[in-house]
Structures are given as C-alpha cells and as structure tokens.
Amino acid sequence: MEFRIFGSLGVVRDGSETRVPTGKTRLLLAVLLCHPNEPVSRERLIDVLWGDDPPKSAVDNLRVYVSQLRKLLGDGTRVVREPRGYALTVKPGELDADRFEDLVTAARACDDPARAGTLLREALALAQEPPFADVDHLGPIAMTARRLEEQRAATAEAAVEADLALGRNAQAIAELYSLIDTYPLREGLRRSLMLALYRSGRQAEALAAYREAREVLIEELGIEPGPALRDLETRILTADPTLNPPPPQPLTAPAPAPTALGTPPTSSGTTWGSWLWAAIPLLSCGYGTPWAFVYAAVRRRSLTLALSALVYVALCGIFLVVPLSDEDGLNKLDIIPMLALITLWLGGTCHAVLVREHVFTPTRSADLPRWKKALHATGLTLFALVAVAGYIWLEPPT
Numbered sequence: 001m002e003f004r005i006f007g008s009l010g011v012v013r014d015g016s017e018t019r020v021p022t023g024k025t026r027l028l029l030a031v032l033l034c035h036p037n038e039p040v041s042r043e044r045l046i047d048v049l050w051g052d053d054p055p056k057s058a059v060d061n062l063r064v065y066v067s068q069l070r071k072l073l074g075d076g077t078r079v080v081r082e083p084r085g086y087a088l089t090v091k092p093g094e095l096d097a098d099r100f101e102d103l104v105t106a107a108r109a110c111d112d113p114a115r116a117g118t119l120l121r122e123a124l125a126l127a128q129e130p131p132f133a134d135v136d137h138l139g140p141i142a143m144t145a146r147r148l149e150e151q152r153a154a155t156a157e158a159a160v161e162a163d164l165a166l167g168r169n170a171q172a173i174a175e176l177y178s179l180i181d182t183y184p185l186r187e188g189l190r191r192s193l194m195l196a197l198y199r200s201g202r203q204a205e206a207l208a209a210y211r212e213a214r215e216v217l218i219e220e221l222g223i224e225p226g227p228a229l230r231d232l233e234t235r236i237l238t239a240d241p242t243l244n245p246p247p248p249q250p251l252t253a254p255a256p257a258p259t260a261l262g263t264p265p266t267s268s269g270t271t272w273g274s275w276l277w278a279a280i281p282l283l284s285c286g287y288g289t290p291w292a293f294v295y296a297a298v299r300r301r302s303l304t305l306a307l308s309a310l311v312y313v314a315l316c317g318i319f320l321v322v323p324l325s326d327e328d329g330l331n332k333l334d335i336i337p338m339l340a341l342i343t344l345w346l347g348g349t350c351h352a353v354l355v356r357e358h359v360f361t362p363t364r365s366a367d368l369p370r371w372k373k374a375l376h377a378t379g380l381t382l383f384a385l386v387a388v389a390g391y392i393w394l395e396p397p398t
Contacts, residue, residue: 001013001073001075001091001094002094002095002096003033003090003094003095003096004096005030005033005095005096005097005131005132005144005148006096006097006100006126006127006128006129006130006131006133006148006152007128007129007130007131007133007134008129008133008134009026009029009030009033009132009134009135011029011072011073013073013074018072018073018074020072021072024049024061024065025065025068025069025072026134026135027048027049027135027136027138027141028045028049028062028065028066028069029069029072029088030132030135030141031044031045031048031139031140031141032069032079032086032087032088033088033090033095033097034140034141034143034144035087035088035140036088036089036090036095036098037087037088037089037090038087039082039083039084039085039086039087040085040086040087040140041084041085042059042062042085042086044085044139044140045062045085045086046058046059046062047139048138048139048140048141049062049065051138066079066081066086077089096126096127097127097131097148099123099126100123100126100127100148100151100152100155101151103119103120103122103123103126104119104120104123104151104155106119107119107120107123107158108158113162113165113166114162114166116158116162117159117162117163117166120155120158120159120162121159123155124152124155124156124159127148127152127155130145130149130152131144131145131148131149131152132144132145153179153182153183153186156179157179157186157188157189157192160172160175160176160179160189160192161188161192164192164195164196164199167199169195169196169199169200170196170200172192172196173193173196173197173200176189176192176193176196177193180193184216184220185216185217185220185221187213187217187225187226187228187229190209190210190213190225190229191228191229191232193206193209194206194207194209194210194213194229194232194233194236195232195243197209198236198243199243199244203236203239206236207233207236207237210225210229210232210233210236213225213229
C-alpha cells in the first residue's frame with residue numbers, strides 16, 4: 001500500500017489507485033497522515049473536521065468516518081483505536097513524504113555532487129506538486145503542508161546548486177527562471193541564477209538579475225538583498241576569477257562497456273597473478289586447465305566457463321574410472337594418446353582464450369602493442385607444438 005500527500009491525496013492498493021472521497025473522510029485521512037503511527041486525540045480530530053462548532057453527535061460521527069476510512073483502506077487494522085485517540089499504521093516506505101525526506105537526507109550526507117544531484121532529482125520526482133493540493137489546510141494539515149513545501153523548495157534549490165557545481169550552467173538557467181517564478185523571494189535561487197548567467201558569459205544579464213531581485217525584495221518585504229547576494233554582485237562587477245565555472249560534467253555517467261562474455265571489465269590492467277593463472281595450462285602441459293577454468297568462471301561470473309571446467313574434469317576422470325584392459329576390447333596405448341591430445345588441446349585453448357582476453361580485461365587486437373601480439377602468436381604456436389609432440393611421444397608402437 002502507498003499513501004500520497006504530494007499533489008492530490010491518494011491511496012494505492014495492489015498497484016491501483018483508490019479514490020478518496022471528498023469531505024470528512026478525506027480530511028480524517030489527511031490529519032492521520034500528518035502524524036503517521038502516532039495517536040491523534042479525538043478532540044483534535046473533531047476540531048479539524050468541524051471547527052469551533054461541532055455537532056453534539058461529533059464523537060459518534062467520528063466513529064462512522066473511521067469505519068469508512070478502514071473500509072476504504074481494505075484493512076481494518078490500519079486505523080487503530082488507542083486510549084488517546086486514533087492512529088494510522090504506515091509501514092516504512094509507504095508514505096511518499098517519508099521517501100522524499102529519506103532521499104534528501106541521503107543527498108545532504110553525500111560528498112559527490114553528481115550523486116547528490118541524482119538523489120535530489122529522485123526526491124523532486126516524488127514531490128512534483130505541493131502537498132495536500134486538494135485538501136483544506138486546517139490545523140496540522142496546514143503545518144505539515146508548510147513544512148513539506150519549504151523542504152520541496154530547498155530541495156529544488158539544492159538540486160540546481162549541484163548542477164552548477166558540475167558546470168551544467170546552461171541547463172540550470174531555464175529551470176531557475178521557472179523556480180524563481182514560483183518562489184520569487186528565495187535569495188538562494190536568485191544567487192544561483194546570477195552565477196549561472198555569469199558563468200555562461202552573460203554578465204549583463206547576471207547584473208540585471210540582481211537588480212530585479214533587489215526591486216522585488218524592496219517592494220514585497222521592504223528590505224535590501226542579503227550579504228551573499230550583494231557580495232556576488234560585487235564579484236561579478238570585478239570579474240572575480242574564483243567565479244569561473246568548473247569543467248562541465250555529463251548529465252549521466254556512461255555505463256562501462258560489456259566484455260565479450262557479457263560482464264564489465266574488472267580492472268584497467270592485467271595483474272601478475274592473472275598472468276600466472278593463465279600460464280598454468282602451459283606449465284602443466286594442460287593438466288592445470290580445470291583450475292584456470294574455475295578461476296576464470298569466478299572472475300567472469302560465466303556459466304559457460306564453469307560448465308567447461310566440469311566437462312574437463314569429467315574427461316580427466318576417464319583415466320580413473322574406465323578400466324583399460326584387453327578384456328574390454330580397448331588398448332591402453334590407443335586411448336592414452338587420444339586423451340593426451342584432448343587434454344593438451346583443451347589446455348591450449350583455455351590458455352589462448354585467457355591471454356587473448358587479456359585475462360579478464362579484454363583489449364581489441366588492433367589496440368595491442370606489437371610485442372604483445374607477438375607473445376600471443378608465440379603462445380598459440382607453442383601450444384600447437386606441445387600438442388603434436390605429446391601425441392608423437394605417446395604414439396603406440398606399430
């Protein structure tokens with residue numbers, strides 16, 4: 001279940017939105033959502049629902065509206081009767097305002113402006129409209145609405161500041177004009193607009209933005225701009241070099257390109273340990289191949305490599321489980337060369353793949369230095385020679 005208080009008051013059950021009827025039931029739900037999991041006294045509820053002139057049957061009518069709310073929520077245990085009043089049970093993550101505040105808190109604790117900006121944008125996506133947009137702002141509803149609207153404005157301001165910290169001045173200007181139209185008295189937004197215009201090479205417009213801010217503040221509040229706004233005007237007039245923009249950052253960081261086996265590269269270079277694992281098949285004439293397969297399967301999280309290791313171990317097990325005697329119609333000297341050849345070729349293939357793939361950090365062949373290309377070719381040639389030599393060495397006498 002989800003509860004929405006940003007925009008129109010709403011309840012989502014099983015993925016579909018449930019219409020909250022207008023009137024006392026809507027007001028009751030709004031008041032209880034202002035204090036989730038906390039009891040709200042009957043006196044306060046009656047004061048919000050009926051004001052200064054409640055009917056004599058207010059207590060009984062309140063019970064009726066509570067019953068209607070329970071039926072609306074589809075769960076009779078959601079609205080709990082307590083000695084001090086009624087409480088609405090809201091689980092973690094069910095209320096959009098709670099998710100909004102959690103994202104804002106995480107953004108404030110983040111030192112990376114790109115990550116902080118992403119979190120702030122996610123929070124703003126939950127709060128695209130003012131809270132309790134279709135509910136009368138009475139009592140606790142009015143206080144909660146003012147608090148959340150202030151947080152919404154501060155979050156929008158912080159999101160724009162994160163963009164400016166990343167050098168995204170051009171993108172921020174249009175948004176700032178819209179925000180200033182909504183919050184004309186917020187000096188932080190005015191300051192960000194001046195800074196974005198100046199960093200975009202529009203010094204005259206930045207100074208004009210200051211004059212407009214001053215006129216609005218004097219006309220609406222009868223006060224001069226604050227020290228931060230006045231100081232920024234002075235620095236713009238003197239072309240303070242500390243106002244120069246940082247290098248622009250992309251709006252989204254590109255994802256790492258997948259490798260040939262479908263997983264992103266794990267490092268930017270090849271470690272000596274990885275080279276050693278790749279050399280095991282060569283050093284062991286192929287008999288270390290399953291361990292190289294296992295190592296590669298773990299590092300690359302590849303099911304194909306894991307199955308290859310199992311197949312290889314099964315082939316090697318033929319030496320132990322298949323009786324090789326003349327009574328079976330098998331000649332030991334006929335099977336040994338065949339298994340040796342299979343072993344050597346599997347070892348060579350594994351080694352060649354690992355080296356070719358730069359041991360889990362693939363590099364295109366065209367980008368490799370000549371000495372590495374020569375090393376790869378030598379490795380392949382060496383393995384081919386070892387395989388042939390092994391077969392000749394184990395060739396049964398005629």
